[in-house]
Amino acid sequence: MESRGVNSLAVGGLVNYRAEYRKEGYGYISEVMLEYGKVKNKDQLQKKTRDRIFWDNKADLRLSKSWYFFGSVTFESQFDRGYAYYRDGNNEEQASLVSKFMSPGYLTESIGFEYKPVGYFSTRIGTGTAKQTFKLDTTVNQQYNGGNYGVERGKNFKNELAFQIVSNFDKQIFKNVNLKARYQMFIPYDRPLVHVDHRLDVELRSQINRLMNVTLTGVGLFDKDSDPEIQASQALALGVAFTFPR
Template sequence: MQTKITMLILGLILSATAFAAPTDSLKVSHWKSDIQTGTNLNQASFSSNWKGGGVNSIAVGLFFNGHANYENTRLSFNNDLQLQYGFLKNDGQSLRKNADRIFLDSKLGYKISPHWNLFASTNFAAQFDKGYEYKKDAVTGEEKSYLISRFFAPAYLTNSIGAEYKPVSYFWLRFGTGTLRQTFVTDTTLYHNVPKNYGVDIGSKVRNEIAFQFIASFDKDIAKNMNLKVRYAAFANYETLRAIDNRLDVLLAAKINKFVSVNLSGTLLYDEDMDYHIQTSQTLAIGLLYSISSK
């Protein structure tokens, strides 16, 4: 377990090193990179006699998106790192997070035809902080919090090999015929509030699954200063093909000017190891944006 975590941390460090490569070296190589970082801030306040109703609130979000890609005649190496964390404070309630994501995807590809590649990839998904479910006590009516997630509980490490179809630069399909996914739940008491324990056997900290994975990605500027990203992933355990995990992420980002942007994002998720119903999330944010690009 400690060895796996050490290898994962090393991989993150190596990816960060690639993103931070000196601009001069990028100009004389096959590397292309870009970084976007910024913050979103939302605030509302009302006087005590405001008849329209409302709750004083403040919300802050931080994000980092980075890409570092290498490509020559046949060989390609693509890296995508996304970090996101946000919290909100409503008057009369405790501080609560409203965004939390760690996402790293690295893929090594070898071109076998104009539109087809063989690939090997590693994907890591987790969160930074504790997550809670809030419920009111049936007797007292008092709101209570229940821990349902935290760092590395759950976390997903997925290694895959297969074929990739890429007809154009902004769209590709991956067929991961040989995929190993490891689900980590390092908090062995979490099952008290999450009976399904994210698919990991109670008392264990990791679950291994051999599966088929399909991923479709679309990333294109659909108008001036407006970008659309769509990513769909399906994961089918070869032992239980009936229960297929599905996740769809959509992000529409528009730049108002060099430093201000508006983002509309949504996620649709179905995973029986979490819940038998579809999960959804949606956010709309306006904030400051800082970009660095080396082409």
């Protein structure tokens, strides 16, 4: 049996910025994550490996040793166009546009209580949460995104009220090895429980030296407005890291 490899070229980048201000019982945290990557396999079209804009802002008031009252605003979208790929009758790879910047885009406002027993773990319980879903380009192909991202067809905006839980874990678990995870559950008040959204982001990072690191990342997503099935992706990367002074 003859086995042949496929030549490929991949490039990607990640920007992670976090600012925190705390004075007495008040605090404010702003975190930005920008991700983008592409891969080109021989005889195939270019494909995105990662594409995300994430900006989370949270203000809190300390109530006790481990409990806070918080308010947050979170924005999520993507930089580039996204495609669904298929083979035509001549076995040629074709692409159909299914997403782009702000199609979809998400803006989430939440108030509630946060439990933070230790510095590396916290859980937000957003009893009052509103999420706006944007699909500004109504011409984007609707065949591949299930429920049109939850937006009514022909429209470009949807508002939902929900109960939300967001848990964060960020700790150095071994020497030069850091584990970072974020789990988010979104429960709409006006729809059956089958429409509960889940997202899990996990990153395992090992620092080789001052400039180089190895990262293993994984994403699990279940959102019936985007796809009836569980979506998952993983990536292993060797990269150059730059840390800027605060």
